[in-house]
Amino acid sequence: MENEAGALSRVAGLFSARGYNIESLSVAPTEDPTLSRMTLVTIGSDDVVEQVTKQLNKLIEVVKVIDLNDGNHIERELMLVKVRATESDREEIKRLTEIFRGSIIDVTDKSYTIELTGTSSKLDAFLDAVKRSAILETVRTGASGIGRGDWILKV
Amino acid sequence: MSVELTGAEITIRCLQEEGVQCIFGYPGGAVLFIYDELFKQDKVRHILVRHEQAALHAADGYARSSNKVGVALVTSGPGLTNAVTGIATAYMDSIPLVVISGQVPTSAIGLDAFQEVDTVGITRPCVKHNFLVKDVKDLALTIKKAFYIAASGRPGPVLVDIPKDITQHKTQFVYPDKVVMRSYNPVIKGHTRQIKKAAELILSAKRPMIYAGGGVILSDAAAQLTELTQLLNFPCTMTLMGLGGYPASDRQSLGMLGMHGTYEANMAMQYCDVLVAVGARFDDRVIGNPKHFYNENRKIVHIDIDPSSISKRVKVDVPIVGDVLDVLKELIKVLKTEKEKTDPVALKEWWKQIELWRERDCLKFDRESKIIKPQMVIEKLFHATKGDAFVTSDVGQHQMWAAQFYKFDKPRRWINSGGLGTMGFGMPAAMGVQLANPKGKVACITGEASIQMCIQELSTCKQYKLPLKIVNLNNRYMGMVRQWQEFFHGNRYAESYMDALPDFIKLAESYGHVGIRIEHPEDVEDALKEAFKLKDRLVFMDFITDQTENVFPMVPGGKGLSEMILV
Numbered sequence: 001m002e003n004e005a006g007a008l009s010r011v012a013g014l015f016s017a018r019g020y021n022i023e024s025l026s027v028a029p030t031e032d033p034t035l036s037r038m039t040l041v042t043i044g045s046d047d048v049v050e051q052v053t054k055q056l057n058k059l060i061e062v063v064k065v066i067d068l069n070d071g072n073h074i075e076r077e078l079m080l081v082k083v084r085a086t087e088s089d090r091e092e093i094k095r096l097t098e099i100f101r102g103s104i105i106d107v108t109d110k111s112y113t114i115e116l117t118g119t120s121s122k123l124d125a126f127l128d129a130v131k132r133s134a135i136l137e138t139v140r141t142g143a144s145g146i147g148r149g150d151w152i153l154k155v
Numbered sequence: 156m157s158v159e160l161t162g163a164e165i166t167i168r169c170l171q172e173e174g175v176q177c178i179f180g181y182p183g184g185a186v187l188f189i190y191d192e193l194f195k196q197d198k199v200r201h202i203l204v205r206h207e208q209a210a211l212h213a214a215d216g217y218a219r220s221s222n223k224v225g226v227a228l229v230t231s232g233p234g235l236t237n238a239v240t241g242i243a244t245a246y247m248d249s250i251p252l253v254v255i256s257g258q259v260p261t262s263a264i265g266l267d268a269f270q271e272v273d274t275v276g277i278t279r280p281c282v283k284h285n286f287l288v289k290d291v292k293d294l295a296l297t298i299k300k301a302f303y304i305a306a307s308g309r310p311g312p313v314l315v316d317i318p319k320d321i322t323q324h325k326t327q328f329v330y331p332d333k334v335v336m337r338s339y340n341p342v343i344k345g346h347t348r349q350i351k352k353a354a355e356l357i358l359s360a361k362r363p364m365i366y367a368g369g370g371v372i373l374s375d376a377a378a379q380l381t382e383l384t385q386l387l388n389f390p391c392t393m394t395l396m397g398l399g400g401y402p403a404s405d406r407q408s409l410g411m412l413g414m415h416g417t418y419e420a421n422m423a424m425q426y427c428d429v430l431v432a433v434g435a436r437f438d439d440r441v442i443g444n445p446k447h448f449y450n451e452n453r454k455i456v457h458i459d460i461d462p463s464s465i466s467k468r469v470k471v472d473v474p475i476v477g478d479v480l481d482v483l484k485e486l487i488k489v490l491k492t493e494k495e496k497t498d499p500v501a502l503k504e505w506w507k508q509i510e511l512w513r514e515r516d517c518l519k520f521d522r523e524s525k526i527i528k529p530q531m532v533i534e535k536l537f538h539a540t541k542g543d544a545f546v547t548s549d550v551g552q553h554q555m556w557a558a559q560f561y562k563f564d565k566p567r568r569w570i571n572s573g574g575l576g577t578m579g580f581g582m583p584a585a586m587g588v589q590l591a592n593p594k595g596k597v598a599c600i601t602g603e604a605s606i607q608m609c610i611q612e613l614s615t616c617k618q619y620k621l622p623l624k625i626v627n628l629n630n631r632y633m634g635m636v637r638q639w640q641e642f643f644h645g646n647r648y649a650e651s652y653m654d655a656l657p658d659f660i661k662l663a664e665s666y667g668h669v670g671i672r673i674e675h676p677e678d679v680e681d682a683l684k685e686a687f688k689l690k691d692r693l694v695f696m697d698f699i700t701d702q703t704e705n706v707f708p709m710v711p712g713g714k715g716l717s718e719m720i721l722v
């Protein structure tokens with residue numbers, strides 16, 4: 001969409017006004033600074049998704065809408081998690097982080113801050129694997145998606 | 156180097172460049188510089204209303220009756236909030252408007268300044284698009300875009316919010332010839348293969364039906380709809396917004412369909428095997444319960460410029476995205492070259508069935524009544540104006556009777572709020588219609604409750620000598636509300652009685668207009684004739700009508716189209 005003030009609130013407003021849900025939304029300018037790209041995750045029947053797509057297309061600032069599920073795509077989300085890490089837990093958490101191909105990016109006596117990217121379900125799985133009581137804070141970006149292979153989204 | 160102009164000058168110059176002749180507005184602090192520039196020129200005429208809601212409705216009536224973009228100008232804060240009802244009304248019916256609103260100076264935005272509201276935020280859900288101008292250099296292009304967006308594709312209101320300091324800042328004025336927007340390119344031409352498919356389906360029909368909506372009026376395609384309908388000898392029904400798209404007095408017209416549609420239209424809609432929807436959006440007031448509508452099998456062709464109107468409430472078989480005018484022209488061409496022809500035997504059978512439904516005479520009413528029947532007033536109005544008037548209406552029973560009993564043979568003659576159903580629309584809209592059509596006969600059909608929602612506009616009508624003919628169907632009830640209470644709430648008429656009514660005659664007279672009260676059926680015709688003879692006066696006709704009359708047929712909420720309550 002056009003990288004203009006207010007464009008994001010139009011999208012958000014559309015979802016709340018029409019009762020669609022937003023699972024996650026991530027947006028930032030692209031290599032062309034006049035354009036932003038947004039990845040929006042929503043859940044609904046085919047009919048609902050069709051209406052969502054049409055309604056988004058109707059927004060004047062939206063340049064193009066694609067449903068990544070129509071083809072093969074790659075999806076990544078970034079998560080930062082601060083976990084309590086004392087004594088015996090420290091090893092365990094390090095190992096878990098390795099298994100999930102994350103990295104520990106900040107350390108104190110009592111905690112680790114872990115960076116993890118992957119599909120949203122992988123991040124969920126990591127959180128499930130860590131003891132609930134050990135999780136101090138999480139922050140996630142929401143998914144960003146892109147088509148697989150040579151296929152590109154051109155405007 | 157050319158001289159620099161202020162934002163206020165640029166605003167007015169843009170309106171002039173757009174060929175705007177008439178705008179509707181109300182001044183205030185944030186728009187004073189714009190008003191100052193209006194004052195200094197005479198190309199753009201400003202009509203001072205008495206409430207900003209009326210400015211919007213008037214601009215809206217102007218647009219609907221003329222196919223030009225309507226323009227309104229309001230100040231920040233309360234000026235804008237007053238205008239919101241009018242903006243939403245236009246939005247729901249897809250009417251092209253440009254609304255210019257004043258805003259507090261850019262330096263004051265966000266500081267809860269005097270008369271500051273988040274205009275872009277408040278109006279976002281009820282405009283096609285809106286802009287906040289932050290730099291005078293963007294002003295001309297923004298206004299150009301506003302006009303372009305408002306009138307193209309599926310039309311709608313576009314708002315331009317201009318902070319006061321921007322109206323003082325200076326820059327060079329260049330009005331762009333055209334705008335290109337990579338993110339906005341409405342589809343006009345229908346897909347050839349889809350049109351071909353539609354033609355094949357149409358020709359295979361045994362029980363066809365054409366269902367025309369506001370899109371036919373908006374795209375000025377009444378002539379093409381008429382040609383198509385007559386070429387095929389198909390029945391044609393219209394939505395409340397589509398009236399006038401096909402001549403109502405012609406045999407092939409089944410009248411309006413939907414909640415208060417005719418028996419024949421609703422039955423044919425339910426039992427047709429091929430439905431051609433033209434610029435109509437399968438509104439809930441039109442198809443009743445969608446599950447019930449699905450009980451019958453039919454194939455649907457749907458022509459609409461807005462893809463989101465297609466398969467929104469009803470799944471269709473042959474979608475055609477495009478402008479009605481373009482698509483119908485193309486479709487007619489294709490139909491004429493097809494080898495296949497319609498099946499005359501099946502069509503004859505179908506018409507026989509339709510005539511049987513028609514014989515049910517669903518719009519009958521007591522013509523011998525000693526009390527004025529509202530339906531009779533509309534019939535007489537139709538005759539008194541030879542069907543040639545512009546008719547606006549408010550919202551309620553009177554609106555439905557107007558739609559049922561005034562036979563609209565031409566487009567852009569029937570002007571009402573369908574989507575939002577805004578009481579108070581009728582008189583201000585009529586002002587706009589009259590200004591767009593100075594020679595036209597303009598009648599406003601209203602009720603004693605609705606008319607009071609913008610009654611202050613009698614003053615505007617006086618100032619600009621607008622000779623409206625106001626037909627007040629005075630039943631001393633919010634009749635439409637009372638009808639629902641009678642049918643669905645055990646006759647408990649909670650707050651729907653109109654007490655303490657003004658003497659409308661004296662009220663009209665106090666504004667310098669003519670008032671006539673009509674209490675007997677035998678006086679109706681003369682009063683109407685008399686009123687239209689007074690060519691340059693506003694005449695307020697207060698018809699004291701039957702309080703108990705209801706609108707029939709009626710498809711109750713949740714019921715199917717063929718489950719009408721009939722008289």
Ligand SMILES: Cc1cc2nc3c(=O)[nH]c(=O)nc-3n(C[C@H](O)[C@H](O)[C@H](O)COP(=O)(O)OP(=O)(O)OC[C@H]3O[C@@H](n4cnc5c(N)ncnc54)[C@H](O)[C@@H]3O)c2cc1C
Pocket residue numbers: 247248249308309310367368369370371373374393394395396397411412413414415416433434435436437438440441458459460461464477478479480550551554572573574575576577635
């Ligand atoms: C008290 C009350 C009772 C009502 N009862 C009824 C009733 O009994 N029957 C009834 O029909 N309505 C009734 N209505 C009105 C109803 O609420 C809707 O406003 C109306 O049915 C919508 O009409 P439409 O489908 O023609 O759509 P519109 O709102 O007129 O929409 C037009 C459609 O055409 C499309 N379009 C616009 N321009 C073009 C173009 N250039 N080319 C192609 N497509 C275009 C648009 O995208 C849109 O889908 C009632 C309203 C009130 C207030």
Ligand SMILES: Cc1ncc(C[n+]2csc(CCOP(=O)(O)OP(=O)(O)O)c2C)c(N)n1
Pocket residue numbers: 549550551552553554576577578579601602603604605606628630632633634635636
């Ligand atoms: C602004 C607004 N408020 C409330 C309503 C709900 N409403 C619909 S019809 C109606 C009654 C209209 O009464 P009147 O104008 O006398 O017309 P009648 O039905 O009696 O012909 C009301 C209150 C509305 N449509 N618009």
Ligand SMILES: [Mg+2]
Pocket residue numbers: 551602603604628629630631632633634
């Ligand atoms: Mg009434």
